[in-house]
Amino acid sequence: MKRSLFLAAVIAFSGLSFAQTEDEKRLSSILPAIIERSEAQYRRLENAAQKVRVDKDGSHRVPHGYIAAENKLDMRAIFWWTSGHFPGSLWYLYEATGKDEWKCRAIDWTDTQAPAADYTGNHDTGFRMFCPLGNGRRLSPGHRERYDALLVRSAATLCKRYHEGLGLLRSWGKIDDKKDFIVIPDNIMNLELLMWASKQKVPQASFFRKVALSHADVSMKNHFRVDGGTYHVLNYNQQTGRVREIYQGQGANCLTAWSRGQSWAIYGYTMMYRESGEKRYLDFACKLADFAINHPNMPADGIPYWDFGAPGEERDTSAASVMASGLLELARFVPGEKGKTYRAFAVRQLLSLASPEYLAKEGENGGFLLKHGVGHKPVGSEIDVPLDYGDYYFLEALLRFKR
Ligand code: GLY
DSSP states (O other), rough: OOOHHHHHHHHHHHHOOOOOHHHHHHHHHHHHHHHHHHHHHHHHHHHHHHHHHHHSSSSSSEEEEGGGGGEEEEEEEESSSTTTTHHHHHHHHHHOOOOHHHHHHHHHHHHGGGGGGOOSSSSIIIIIIIIIHHHHHHHHHHGGGHHHHHHHHHHHHHHEEETTTTTEEEBBOOOOOOSEEEEETTTHHHHHHHHTTSSSTTTTTHHHHHHHHHHHHHHHHHHTTTTTOSSSSSEEEETTSSSEEEETSSSSEEEESHHHHHHHHHHHHHHHHHHOEEEHHHHHHHHHHHHHHHHHOOTSSSSSSSSSTTTTTTTTTHHHHHHHHHHHHHHHSSSSSHHHHHHHHHHHHHHHHTTTTTBBBBBOOOGGGGGEEEEGGGEEEEEOOOHHHHHHHHHHHHHHHHO
């Protein structure tokens, strides 16, 4: 049989279909222009950041956002929770274009992150280290040995926040705080670092896996309502293991679902399924996704309000980009119409994000890609602004779509 005929037979037999929907065709056709715009923006952003990356005390800082009123980049320390996203985006631009200019920039900013491997101040080690070094090791084999050593060290650092009795990682607060034990759903994202480390030939490998699965399981039990909506902040009693208090955190109140938290959880449990093969995580990711995409307050363009309980208020493009990336992956694991629904929703979100309403014009937005992100509305911080992590997951989602 001729090779092409053989392939056609395999495709027909396996039920695989490469037919694109109209939305997918549209997204495919504008993809090169989005990447070109992203390159132009990030060239500008990186140039500006180079001038201010070293603080007066000699410490390094990374671009996080843009303060439009002062036409100034918002630079943050390498220990800030989002510091890995900018170098991670540089790796994605390298992946998207294959250009050495992006690889050089990515290596440069990734190197700066090294001291954060030992930072135990919160649970965000995965964001800080795995976004840059995890992508770096994947895309640059020459750096693998060094990045891998740093990533295993980072995994051990994160596990210092593990409480054996609770079976949970502590998200915020001091490692040995006897009174409070705070956990937020964002924590699930940091488990990717542990799942990766659990597959390395290191003595702690099985411990890393145990911690990741335990945290995912205990959170699955306590952190979500029966309808699949997430709480933001839980405080656990360290003696009884029970939830002591529920706080509003970055959400509108204790009874609503904070949109980015919901997106972290969709993405996180999908990743846990990919990494562990445990079906309970896949089923749970579907439940979380169904809550979001079928929610009566989800706008038609797929860009959620900053909280599912705050219709009519600001949208949050970062919640949309994290969700789109998570849904594209979830769709790969879910057969039939349900999987197609997740993919179609993610594609709709990406088309919206790529529209002039949300994607910055060249030269605007301080060089960042997405406009209209919301950081922490209840305390009045970062409302309707660009956010480094919004861009990171936008680029990731575009690459997942392309793949
Ligand atoms: N991890 C904090 C946030 O999503 O804002």
